[in-house]
Amino acid sequence: MAFLQDAPQLPHPFRSDRVLRSLLDRTVSAERRAALDADLDALGDYALHAWHRTGESVRHKPVLTTWDAWGRRVDRIELTDAWREGPGNTTRHAVLAAGHEAHPDARLEAFARVYLYHLASEFYTCPLAMTDGAATALKASGNAALIERAVPHFLSRDPATFWLSGQWMTETAGGSDVGRTETVARCDDSGQWRLYGRKWFSSAVVGEAALALARPEGAGRGTGALALFYVETMDSGRRRPELAIDRLKDKLGTHELPTAEIHLDGLPAWPVGELANGVRQVAPMLNVTRTWNAICAVASMARAIALARDYATRRLAFGRPLIEHPLHAQTLAGMQAEFEGAFALSFEVAHLLGRVEHGAADPHEAALLRLLTPLAKLWTGKLAVKLCSEALECFGGAGYIEDTGLPQLLRDAQVYAIWEGTTNVLSLDALRGLGDGLHALRHAVAGWTRDAGDRACVQAIHTALDTASAFLDRQGDHRDTLEAGARGLALTLARC
Numbered sequence: 001m002a003f004l005q006d007a008p009q010l011p012h013p014f015r016s017d018r019v020l021r022s023l024l025d026r027t028v029s030a031e032r033r034a035a036l037d038a039d040l041d042a043l044g045d046y047a048l049h050a051w052h053r054t055g056e057s058v059r060h061k062p063v064l065t066t067w068d069a070w071g072r073r074v075d076r077i078e079l080t081d082a083w084r085e086g087p088g089n090t091t092r093h094a095v096l097a098a099g100h101e102a103h104p105d106a107r108l109e110a111f112a113r114v115y116l117y118h119l120a121s122e123f124y125t126c127p128l129a130m131t132d133g134a135a136t137a138l139k140a141s142g143n144a145a146l147i148e149r150a151v152p153h154f155l156s157r158d159p160a161t162f163w164l165s166g167q168w169m170t171e172t173a174g175g176s177d178v179g180r181t182e183t184v185a186r187c188d189d190s191g192q193w194r195l196y197g198r199k200w201f202s203s204a205v206v207g208e209a210a211l212a213l214a215r216p217e218g219a220g221r222g223t224g225a226l227a228l229f230y231v232e233t234m235d236s237g238r239r240r241p242e243l244a245i246d247r248l249k250d251k252l253g254t255h256e257l258p259t260a261e262i263h264l265d266g267l268p269a270w271p272v273g274e275l276a277n278g279v280r281q282v283a284p285m286l287n288v289t290r291t292w293n294a295i296c297a298v299a300s301m302a303r304a305i306a307l308a309r310d311y312a313t314r315r316l317a318f319g320r321p322l323i324e325h326p327l328h329a330q331t332l333a334g335m336q337a338e339f340e341g342a343f344a345l346s347f348e349v350a351h352l353l354g355r356v357e358h359g360a361a362d363p364h365e366a367a368l369l370r371l372l373t374p375l376a377k378l379w380t381g382k383l384a385v386k387l388c389s390e391a392l393e394c395f396g397g398a399g400y401i402e403d404t405g406l407p408q409l410l411r412d413a414q415v416y417a418i419w420e421g422t423t424n425v426l427s428l429d430a431l432r433g434l435g436d437g438l439h440a441l442r443h444a445v446a447g448w449t450r451d452a453g454d455r456a457c458v459q460a461i462h463t464a465l466d467t468a469s470a471f472l473d474r475q476g477d478h479r480d481t482l483e484a485g486a487r488g489l490a491l492t493l494a495r496c
């Protein structure tokens with residue numbers, strides 16, 4: 001019998017995760033741990049189940065059926081098993097609801113759930129992120145009618161009443177530059193607003209609601225003239241006829257996530273706030289979905305490293321397991337160190353978000369959150385690709401073979417840097433946050449490094465902060481010069 005290589009085994013994603021468990025030991029009270037651990041353990045079980053299921057079956061993509069046999073427009077999307085299980089998992093384990101509980105650790109506890117659920121969910125976390133963002137933006141708007149109408153559905157703990165929300169921003173003319181939005185909002189004779197236009201990427205098209213940017217008819221050009229609208233997509237269990245799904249995108253990765261091109265032809269809509277400054281109103285949503293992005297990117301890194309580490313104990317080369325080769329062990333250790341830094345930054349943002357939302361933060365921490373959110377998103381987006389690529393190499397040729405389930409990690413990771421604002425757009429967003437944020441970051445760094453033993457590391461951080469200060473002091477510089485340096489600065493600060 002020829003030699004047969006053992007496949008990598010995925011350790012229990014919660015029970016074996018030293019980094020997550022140690023964070024929770026430091027931050028979550030013993031009283032809260034029991035309930036939290038029950039959900040995390042169950043989500044870890046689900047992740048194991050999903051990993052084994054993937055190994056046993058051919059992966060599926062969602063299928064759009066536009067017309068039925070009798071010529072009726074139906075726009076029906078057939079989803080994968082994990083997606084059909086999404087509402088049950090989300091509500092049973094409070095993946096969304098936990099983040100909106102009334103205590104400062106709420107976001108941290110919810111994002112621990114997101115971290116464990118993400119890969120098993122097959123990017124069902126994408127519309128979940130947008131739903132969480134919609135709940136947050138509606139709450140921030142103070143629009144009592146819409147809050148009462150939608151938020152209980154978004155945060156429901158019952159799959160029968162649970163709704164997903166989309167985030168309809170990107171159009172053919174601009175995804176980064178949403179000021180080029182062409183979708184128009186018209187008020188009809190009955191006083192009902194209706195949207196007309198085309199949204200070019202819609203990843204929650206199976207959802208029941210969305211927040212959409214549109215230009216009220218007659219409003220001026222540019223970003224400030226855009227308004228934010230709340231829409232519903234279903235009427236008595238059927239998709240509304242004013243919403244047509246043109247096609248599903250054929251994507252590099254995130255294959256199970258149905259991302260659609262859609263047309264709006266008079267879809268009823270309700271203004272979230274004033275009929276202008278829609279980007280300002282959607283900003284709370286952006287900052288929440290960017291935090292989800294960071295946590296999910298870190299989850300991809302954790303999965304890739306867990307599999308590579310296990311494989312290193314099973315694969316022999318030159319007379320001993322890979323893990324006993326110093327260079328391979330060093331490669332894995334380097335990956336783990338980078339992952340732990342990214343994990344710390346992302347969960348710091350998650351924790352800060354909850355503390356700021358509940359008035360439990362120190363005075364400087366709102367500005368710190370504003371700066372760290374884009375930094376965490378842009379840094380983890382890039383690092384996920386690098387670490388997933390490195391992990392595939394740890395499997396040699398097997399890492400390049402589809403039915404190992406490994407190449408998908410790399411394909412999926414590429415999206416983190418693109419959606420929710422590209423690396424450049426987020427570097428520019430970090431510039432927006434640096435004004436107040438740099439002082440807040442200095443304050444925070446002093447606390448984080450107070451007991452740090454590695455003086456060289458602390459010195460490197462202060463050097464980066466000084467560089468950022470000098471950069472900002474160049475007020476006389478042309479704006480173009482500042483922008484050209486924004487990415488380098490953001491990546492340096494994030495890594496530190």
Ligand code: MFK
Nearest residue numbers: 125126129176178179223279280283292293296419420421
């Ligand atoms: C599984 C992982 C989970 C993740 C799921 C993700 C699913 C994917 C869904 C998507 O990709 S949805 C589409 C996401 N699209 C973007 O993220 C758009 C990227 N472009 C930007 O972020 C631009 O910077 C932006 C459109 C927001 C603004 O550009 P502009 O046109 O130059 O506007 P401007 O004047 O800079 O900002 C308008 C206002 O918003 C300003 O406030 P004021 O009106 O008070 O002056 C800004 O300060 C404010 N603002 C912008 N970004 C903000 C913000 N405020 C707070 N936080 C921010 N991040």
Ligand code: FAD
Nearest residue numbers: 167168169170174175176201202203259419420421422424
């Ligand atoms: P562009 O804006 O054309 O960017 C092209 C390049 O130019 C990028 O490298 C960018 O960094 C760079 N660039 C742009 N502006 C600047 C600048 N000022 N300075 C320097 N560089 C700049 N959108 C939604 O609204 N809802 C969704 O549900 C959704 N789902 C998505 C799902 C997937 C799988 C993907 C891939 C995208 C999705 N998007 C969604 C769209 C996504 O948010 C946009 O693709 C993204 O914001 C980039 O916009 P764009 O594609 O128009 O690229």
